Amino acid sequence: MRQLSEGAEAKVFETEIFGVKSVVKSRQPKAYRIKEIDEELRRTRTKKEAKAMLRAKEAGVEVPGLLALGKFSIYMERLSGKLLKDTKSKVSYAKIGVMLAKMHAANVVHGDFTPANIIIDGEKAYVIDFGLAEIGESVENKALDMLLMKRSVSQKQYKELASTYAKTYSDSKPVFARLADIERRGRYQIRSLA
Template sequence: MVNAFLNYMKISEGAEADVYLGRIAGRKAVVKYRRPKPYLVKRLEERLRVQRTRREARILSKAYENGISVPAPLLCGRYSIYMEFVEGRILSSMASIPTILLPKIGKVLAELHNMEIIHGDYTTANLLADGSSIHAIDFGLAAQSDSEEEKALDLLLLKRSLENSEFKKALSSYSKYSNNYIETTKLLKEIELRGRYQTRTLLTNKSEA
């Protein structure tokens, strides 16, 4: 692994993977390397790393091949995914998100959901602004699923990472492009109501204790 990344510079470190910046065939590229977990049995750990890397690469490739705004996958190794480098800024690093980008945030998520792709962590920390374009990145928690509740959870994560007025603009665009927005947004409201009910119950129990 060390030799493979000698000419690469580490640019971020996550809970399960490191991200490096380098070049492939003369072009800038990003490599996501899934690190080993020493506390797991080695054979099990290696199998999980391979499975998760392949799953992420497969989902990323499906999104890209269907015209969704994600980095182009270049190569996939046992524990690594090589992708095109996209110049831009992570939305969570911005003091404020330009209004022009908000509808595009909703559009990209709707397109993923139309392909039955659940992102799993669709927040401003995993959205990259390239001029007036939005790219979804980091599919480490992504899954292939037609579950409307999982799609609603993607929306909930997005809502929690945006201001209320920003989310309304993103949701309006999502509703325009989604194949099943009525069911998904209905479930979003139900999930929020369940969460508020559970919070109220917890607070009531504490006050009575």
């Protein structure tokens, strides 16, 4: 299997299932953890990631099709196209605002909503990497999804995105209020948001 990427928790490989091009995202063991705890963490996190992905799909968000679920690995449709962070093609940020709105309306908080976790294929945009996703109503976490994307795109792009988010998600007001609040307080000056 050809390895596509290695993240902090998982490796992603290219593979085939019944002749269909697929990828498998596999959570790797951590030698510094006690084996039983390590396995339990990887198992629950794998399940949580797959659940969040399915819930986003149910909410009408484009995600890779789930093909199979292993104890520590998720087999999914291999998307062609490029990461939003690597593409020069004109991307509709309006569409990305709609995707985030649909996720939040279904109480899926992505947890790492950046241009590194969106794949653009022609006119289509897909959300990937639900590894840090949470199911929940937390306004703070929803605001953090928005903040992370805001810090990663231009002002114009953010405006487009925020405008469709507001139109699509009927409960967006508290999220924007919390976002403004977080920015005022200057909290979350952590490296991933810098």
